[in-house]
Amino acid sequence: DQQVKQNSPSLSVQEGRISILxxxxxxxxxxxxxxxxxYPAEGPTFLISISSIKDKNEDGRFTVFLNKSAKHLSLxxxxxxxxDSAVYFCAASxxxxxxxxxxxxxxxxxx
Amino acid sequence: DAGVIQSPRHEVTEMxxxxxxxxxxxxxxxxxxxxxxxxMRGLELLIYFNNxxxxxxxxxxxxxxxxxxxxxxxxxxxxxxxxxxDSAVYFCASSxxxxGAETxxxxxxxxxxxx
Numbered sequence: 138d139q140q141v142k143q144n145s146p147s148l149s150v151q152e153g154r155i156s157i158l159x160x161x162x163x164x165x166x167x168x169x170x171x172x173x174x175x176y177p178a179e180g181p182t183f184l185i186s187i188s189s190i191k192d193k194n195e196d197g198r199f200t201v202f203l204n205k206s207a208k209h210l211s212l213x214x215x216x217x218x219x220x221d222s223a224v225y226f227c228a229a230s231x232x233x234x235x236x237x238x239x240x241x242x243x244x245x246x247x248x
Numbered sequence: 249d250a251g252v253i254q255s256p257r258h259e260v261t262e263m264x265x266x267x268x269x270x271x272x273x274x275x276x277x278x279x280x281x282x283x284x285x286x287x288m289r290g291l292e293l294l295i296y297f298n299n300x301x302x303x304x305x306x307x308x309x310x311x312x313x314x315x316x317x318x319x320x321x322x323x324x325x326x327x328x329x330x331x332x333x334d335s336a337v338y339f340c341a342s343s344x345x346x347x348g349a350e351t352x353x354x355x356x357x358x359x360x361x362x363x
Contacts, residue, residue, distance in 0.1 A: 171351065173354075178356070178357075178359075179356050179357075180252070180339050180341075180354030180355050180356045180357050181291070181339070181354045182354070183351050183352070183353060186351065226291065234279060234281070234296055234298075234303075234304075234343070234345070234350075234352075235293060235296075235304070236293065236352065238290055238291040238292075239290070240290045241290070
């Protein structure tokens with residue numbers, strides 16, 4: 138049973154526009170969420186995180202939104218750049234070391 | 249900072265052979281994780297060490313898999329004997345475990361192919 142789901146395997150966006158990546162979870166005990174970015178032949182790179190006591194966290198072009206009632210989080214990238222093309226994983230934790238990862242969404246930013 | 253270092257980056261071996269993957273965590277980090285990524289199962293945690301002690305090995309698939317952390321700067325994941333279904337990318341990650349779920353930083357991974 139997948140506790141963390143990324144239902145869109147891929148997404149294409151024009152350079153300069155907004156990219157929105159979505160993630161749903163089923164476990165209401167999750168209280169810490171992260172987004173990782175992964176380039177081919179590299180390990181996942183930490184991007185941004187959010188605690189369940191917040192509903193928004195922003196870092197430069199990246200903003201993560203958390204909707205606890207809907208058990209949904211999203212990553213907004215504005216403006217999108219070609220270098221953002223990568224696979225994005227969301228992960229969730231019950232406040233411990235145990236991260237549950239989604240299956241990833243491949244973002245392609247078109248120049 | 250050099251980041252998490254893994255070796256080898258690629259490994260091709262034949263079924264039945266022993267495979268040893270190596271990891272050097274970020275200096276000062278006291279938690280180390282081994283993950284496996286496959287198409288079918290995605291990224292899954294195999295084992296977690298804290299202060300060189302294995303805390304959670306519930307993700308280790310079977311007895312053919314073993315992991316050690318003899319000191320704070322080195323860990324190994326061994327598969328003996330290897331099987332074709334072990335083919336995957338194996339990642340090592342580390343974190344500075346101060347409170348709760350500290351961010352985990354991943355190495356570049358070892359791509360393993362068992363023929």
